[in-house]
Amino acid sequence: MHIESLEYFQKIAEVKSISKVANSSHISQPALSQQIQKLEDSLGKQLFLRSNRGVKLTEAGEIVLKYADNIIRTYNKMLSELTEQHNEEIKIAGEYTIATYCLPCALLNMKFKFPGHNYNLISDNSIKIEQDVINDIYEIGFITKPTEENELIAEKVVNEKVVLISPNSYHLPEKINLVDVLDQKFIVLKEDCIIKENFKQALKNIDYNFENINIISRLESTEAIKTLVRRGFGVAFVPYNAVKEEYAANDFQISRVSDYNLDYDIFIIHKKPEFLSDSVKEFINTFKALGKHICY
Known part of the structure; x- marks a missing residue:
């Protein structure tokens, strides 16, 4: 059973017309009728009584309609969760001037490379950023001095003129x-x-x-x-x-x-690789590789 056929079935049951659903869905009526026939064949039951005045649900059709909405919504929720899995939000903090002037265009460039990434950027002072990265408030921080926190790794990524x-x-x-x-x-x-x-x-x-x-x-x-x-x-x-x-x-x-x-250096700080998601590691490695070109 294809979910598309079930969606068409639900629409036809609502308007009681195969031709109207075909027109609104931009599909030919024979093709839509074939979809419904395949659904009936897969279930082993006739779902509609057809006449010149339209269609009417059979008893079996009433049962299928009762479950169709839940099946379709569950399927769509599954797709949504799968999409969110590939659109992980990466929380980033930067010292004020970095977050305001350097990172916005840099993150836009990163978004072009990784359309599935979503970035949440805030500004703060370096001490707060370090502690928030340690406490998993942010996955990544950008500061202007190497960190002395043993739990964090700091690597120079950009030199700011x-x-x-x-x-x-x-x-x-x-x-x-x-x-x-x-x-x-x-x-x-x-x-x-x-x-x-x-x-x-x-x-x-x-x-x-x-x-x-x-x-x-x-x-x-x-x-x-x-x-x-x-x-x-x-x-x-x-x-x-x-x-x-x-x-x-x-x-x-x-x-x-x-x-x-x-001039001063900008450092990216983060936890050790074993504590990072694949998306965060992907971001860090690409950001470091782009270096000075990330903001242009």
Whole structure:
């Protein structure tokens, strides 16, 4: 017995007409009649009494109709569960700038490679991400430093370029030495982050204190920083992925510090392979193989 034949049977029993079901289902009437005949043959019972006015269920047909709905719904539920098996949701957490600017396009590229994957992405701080991966809240995390947690594996996957953005009216060169930007008005994130840490270390290397630079605003987000720079209030160090669209639109300038490397690495963290599903291992291996090309 084919489930398709049972579905046709249910429709015919409802409208009491083979021709109407044939028309609505875009199948020829002889072909549909043949489907019903095969169903009757497989059950060894006549299901319909046919006449010029349509069809009527036999006693056997009434019994089959009673069970048909449950059989069809059970079959569809089975298909749904089989589909969900191949559409496993992978829960991913990333530090704010990674989750906001780097991972969305990266996950879109991964979705093209694995249509059966579904990704649930959130942003958080690195300590929380590490603990949530350990506690199976997320399968994968993206942070800016190698983890020290013994239960986790951390592997470098992408190097994020850091650029100095400035208003177009400042006319800063594309390459600039660190000391040559220290007289600028700076806009920074309120919270500590890898960019601020690397900037502080670079200043320390030239015997300059971070607190001595002219910070005109400490903001909650990179989006807010971009707004102030766009309006001509100062300069800021940001991830290139966070500003490449605005730069292409000529909203502001981009400069690179030539004598100090402010770039940072992005690490993928996860549990040991024996604790991971096949889909998660598939994601991790492909993400690592794509490396720097994952975001472009």
